[in-house]
Amino acid sequence: MDDRRSESSAPLRRGVPLLVSTDQGRAEIYLRDIPEGTKAVTVPRSGVDGPRVPLDRKRRINPAEVDLVAKAPVPAFAPPPELTRTELIKVLRTKAFRQWSSTQKDFGERAWDIMTALVRAGGIALRCDVVNGLDYVPKSWRLTQPWADLAEDQLDELLGRADPDIVRAELARLMEAVPELAHECGLLLAFPEGSRLAVPAASCTGTDRWTVYDAAVRAASVWWPRTASGERMTAKELAAVALRGSKNWSTARMQAFANLIGTPFDLAVDQSDTEVRLRGPLVWSVGGVAADATRGRPWISLPANGVQLLGVVECDAIGIFLIENEDTFERICTKTDLSRDWLLIWGQGYASTALASLLRSFQDLPLAAWCDLDAHGIQILTDLTDRVGRPIRPVAMEPSLFERGVKYIQKPEKQNANLQLAERLTSTAPVPLRPLAAAIVQAKGAGCEQESLYPHVIPHLRTLLLETHS
Known part of the structure; x- marks a missing residue:
């Protein structure tokens, strides 16, 4: 029997859990009164062979601190409804981590509800000290990798942009000099004057976020001419030239750029990742x-x-x-x-x-x-x-x-x-x-x-x- 399936004959496995594993020194542990939709996982210790789960002398898991993280797989960026626009901006502006004391000053009596909502949404990891083996107290928090990766683009969306017609015209000028981007340029120029900024519905970038689209177009406008001349660029070099910063790649931007040029990212540029x-x-x-x-x-x-x-x-x-x-x-x-x-x-x-x-x-x-x-x-x-x-x-x-x-x-x-x-x-x-x-x-x-x-x-x-x- 042919084992090939039709598109409708097999269910999709959605939300594959890709968050933590013992390979990274993470193991789920039981603590009292963990907020619904969250779980407590160990904080890795350094070992000769890499991160390891903290163990006591009897080889039992015995952490002094844990991270509260989302219990189930979640979308990369889906802010909880409990946050106001101003509060979300505060969260996204966090560069490294924030102590619990300063969090209480910023968010007042809503601090705990807001932070646990962010944990459930996959936005933060809440570091806690373990007390008496079963209880915990919040200590600090940091953005998860998905949110940190998308923070800059999301802040741009929340804080507004320049005049839409001026922005579109600038991107169109970049694309007009690159024959391979003629179709994408035509899609952008089809917007009527005065329209709000939006990604063309038929864009090859595969994104619906303007900042991601903008970065992909700028990168492609540099990459195509350089490639046509036989030049091979590194990922950081391309970002430095096109995105005005060698660290300005995000996962979403990489994929949108790869979609636009029709080439896997690792074949398009040299990189260490x-x-x-x-x-x-x-x-x-x-x-x-x-x-x-x-x-x-x-x-x-x-x-x-x-x-x-x-x-x-x-x-x-x-x-x-x-x-x-x-x-x-x-x-x-x-x-x-x-x-x-x-x-x-x-x-x-x-x-x-x-x-x-x-x-x-x-x-x-x-x-x-x-x-x-x-x-x-x-x-x-x-x-x-x-x-x-x-x-x-x-x-x-x-x-x-x-x-x-x-x-x-x-x-x-x-x-x-x-x-x-x-x-x-x-x-x-x-x-x-x-x-x-x-x-x-x-x-x-x-x-x-x-x-x-x-x-x-x-x-x-x-x-x-x-x-x-x-």
Whole structure:
């Protein structure tokens, strides 16, 4: 039976919980009288291997302080109705954190109600001291990453702007010099004189927020000519030139710019931020911008920490398929129809903490992966299985395929290290991978890359994944 689904045959999984995990030193704990719609999570401690959950000498969770955060996934920016416009402006102007004493001075007797409403809306994390193990007192608060990321754009919306006709004319002048933006320019010029500022309904940016639209257009007006001349820009360089500040990118602005130029952000500019490349039936909405992994060509790239910490996710995939190598990921995205019903993700070798947290969020979807047929390919999948906490079905990682693949050239010391790793993996890897580990041992540490197996695997991937889904 064909496992492809029609658009209406499977429900969307909405609001995937991407807020906290033990990988970040976070664990939910019980405290008395926690406000409805919130939860208490531990504040991470520094450890040799990164953030860790605070434990006492008996290995019990024993925090001295906690953060109150939203209990359920929430939109990236949805201010609670309890806040007035003036109060919301005060909140958004918070640069780092604010002490509870100054909060009480600013908001008076409404301070507690306002702050807990903001916690429920995902706007702030409320830091509290733990008292006698079960009680708590508020100490300070800070904006969550989603709200901090969108604060500048939202303040611009709340505080008003210059004359709409002047603003539109300035943007139009920028676009008129760039042939690739002629269509977008025409949409903007179609507004009658005197109209309020609004994003054109058919804009390619995919946003409904003017400040995000404005930033995307300005960035594209610089990026297109520079790219046409053969110049490669960094993300910070583009922001410094087009947005008048190297730190003026936000998650929403990045995605709107990528939508406008029709190129994933990580391919358009050089940057140091970690990206997750996706292709398949998933839509991620953040800051008024929708990133559609079905429509992106050849994929969409999302900031790993952003996906992990904010936004609303809608996913209609029947499973998740991880691919280790970049070339293989691109080939499967462009040469197969798997992305119609499978969510394809580029694993980039050993998975980041953000990617592992993202995978844990999709508890109801089966996981499959195709890695290089070598000791490190097995170790990558072993490591990720441990971090995700549930089985990941290996695909096309059988000894028979290893025998047929072209073995890559290795220096003797490298091959010996791979042999030793494979020997350990014959007893420590997930059971389905142990036969491959044994074959690698028999081949004295040899390895076979995915790219050498394209004719033997890619035409048959749907059948192989059907076995995973069954």
